[in-house]
Amino acid sequence: MENFKRYAVYYAPAPGPFADVCASWLGWDAFEGQEIPHPQLDGLPLPVSEITATPRKYGFHGTLKPPFRLTGTVEELRSDLETFAATHAPVVLDGLALTRIGSFLALTPTGDLSALETLAGEVVATLDKHRAQPPETELARRRASGLSERQEALLTQWGYPYVMEEFKFHLTLSGKLAGDEAEAVKAALLPVLAPLLPDPFVIENLCLFGEAEDGRFHLLHRYTLSG
Secondary structure, X not given: OOOOOEEEEEEOOXXXXXXXXXXXXXXXXXXXXXXXXXXXXXXXOOOHHHHOHHHHOOOOOEEXXXXXXEOOOHHHHHHHHXXXXXXXXXXXXXXXXXXXXXXXXXXXXXXXXHHXXXXXXXXXXXXXXXXXXXXXXXXXXXXXXXXXHHHHHHHHHHOOXXXXXXXXXXXXXXOOOXXXXXXXXXXXXXHHHHHHOOOOEEEOEEEEEEEOOOOOEEEEEEEEOOO
C-alpha cells in the first residue's frame, strides 16, 4: 500500500458480469492489476485499444475524491476512510445510462442525484487533510483547459476544479471521439452493456485506489457504507 504515487477514492462495481465486461472494454482490471483482452465488437469506427487508451490506466470507476498525493501515511488514510464508510449509508439511484459527455462516452446515473452529490462532497472534505498540495505543473495543466472563476476557487481549495457543486459523477468508457465516432461506438456498445446495467444502481462501498509508478491504478480495498 505504500508503493503508490497517488491515491483516490472511487466507486467500482462489485465483482461480476458488469465489472468484468467494463474492465475488458478498457483492457485493464484494476482489482487483479493486469491487462486483459478487449472484446470483439462489430461496428466500431476505431480499434477498442484506441477508443479506450485515455481511461484505461484508471480502471473502470466513478471518481468520488480525485487522485492526490499523501501528506501522512496510508494507514492514517485507511483508518479515516474506514470510519467515514461506517458512518455513511449506501446511495441508491435509479440506474445508469450510456451518455455522450462532450467528446467522450460514459455511464451516468439517473434519478435524484442529491444523495450522491452530498456523499462525494463529504468524501472530498473529510479526507482532505490527507491531500498534499499538488505541484504547480499539475495546477497549470488544470488551468490550461480554461476554468471558470468558481472552478479556479475549487482548484485552489481542494486541488481539483470539478468537485462540490461542479461535481458530475460518471464512469468513463472512452477518450475523445469525433461526433460520428462517438455515436458509432455508442450504438455498438449499448447492446452489450444494456442487459448488465444495474437497476437500481447502488453505491454500497468506497474503493481506495492507488496509482503505481507506471501510472496504472489498482483497487486496493473496499470499505462498506454501513451507516
